[in-house]
Amino acid sequence: MRILTGLLILFCLLPAPAYSSLHEVREVHYQMGTFLEITLWQSEDEQAKQLIRQAVGKVHRLEEILSNFDPESAVSRFNQRAGNGKIILPPELYDLLKIALEFSTKTAGYFDVTVGPLVQLWKESLSIGLLPSREALAKTRRLVGHEKLKLDDSGAAELLAPEMKIDLGGIGKGYAVDRVADLLKAAGVISGLINFGGSSIYAIGSPPGQQGWEIGLQGTDGKLRGLTYLRDMALSTSGSMGHSWMVGGKRYGHLINPKNGMPMTQVRMATAITPTATAAEALTKPLVILGRSALSMTKELPQTEAVVIPEHGPMFFSSEFRSKSLWREVPAS
Secondary structure, eight states, X not given: OEEEESSSOOEEOOOOOOOSXXXXXXXXXXXXXXXXXXXXXXXXXXXXXXXXXXXXXXXXXXXHHHOSSOTTSHHHHHHHTTTSOOEEOOHHHHHHHHHHHXXXXXXXXXXXXXXXXXXXXXXXXXXXXXXXXXXXXXXXXXXXOGGGEEEOTTSEEEEOSTTOOOOOTTTHHHHHHHHHHXXXXXXXXXXXXXXXXXXXXXXXXXXXXXXXXXXXXXXXXSOEEEEEEESSOEEEEEETTSSEEEETTEEEESOBOTTTOOBOOSOEEEEEEESSHHHHHHHHHHHHHHGGGGGGGGGGSTTOEEEEXXXXXXXXXXXXXXXXXXXXXXXXX
């Protein structure tokens, strides 16, 4: 099976060898605003289906905790208490915020879940064809900064300033993928693929007789640029223009640089391969924002490789991406 990851998601089945004891079971469910596809190779179809349903139930539970769109979710209630002291969080939300803070430090603040106020400001302005005023932008920027998010060992957390807002859109799906992978591996699955929206993927083992799960990477134009083979690793892809708006003849993307408060205007994509989908999803944001110069961040993270794909010109790879992912470039058509 080939999975294409990027702004356009396509699925193409390749013939699989005949195996008497293993069967491919695949289901697609709508979760967190996109499609969650889980593929398992198992000897018992019904057992595989039950595992998939358990996995979907876990993701649904996480969505109830992590959703910014549900005013009753744990993250929404946390945001509502910004500036009003500590609150005990569900273990999943606390764990995810802890990981997020670690990545904010590792990426020098170019990944930052406190970017929520800026995301809201730009979305509201651009959707009506306007740019935010300098005053509004300056005021909102003061609400952003991972150092204003505090966690303590009791499982409590605090947003130090009123009107701060956590936005987990840049990491939540990856965290859900990792929790599903944990569940499946604990159940003894040795061959499976978790594909969440084409942008967050985790491979358990490989399909029978194959060197890995074949993943196709697309360029900013939607054309296939190359193939990787994923095995017991995670992969995430982000782009600067997944959602965009035209204002004053200029195109603005949905991804916000938390350091300067500005949305992306360059067209760029990036893919990271790491041991966890949470890490991969977090890392792709600074890779898209900074481009080629952010590839040095991969050296600070274990078993991590990445590629940056600009709108024009060559792709840029970390030192061992091509060898470790068994990269095969696809000639331009």
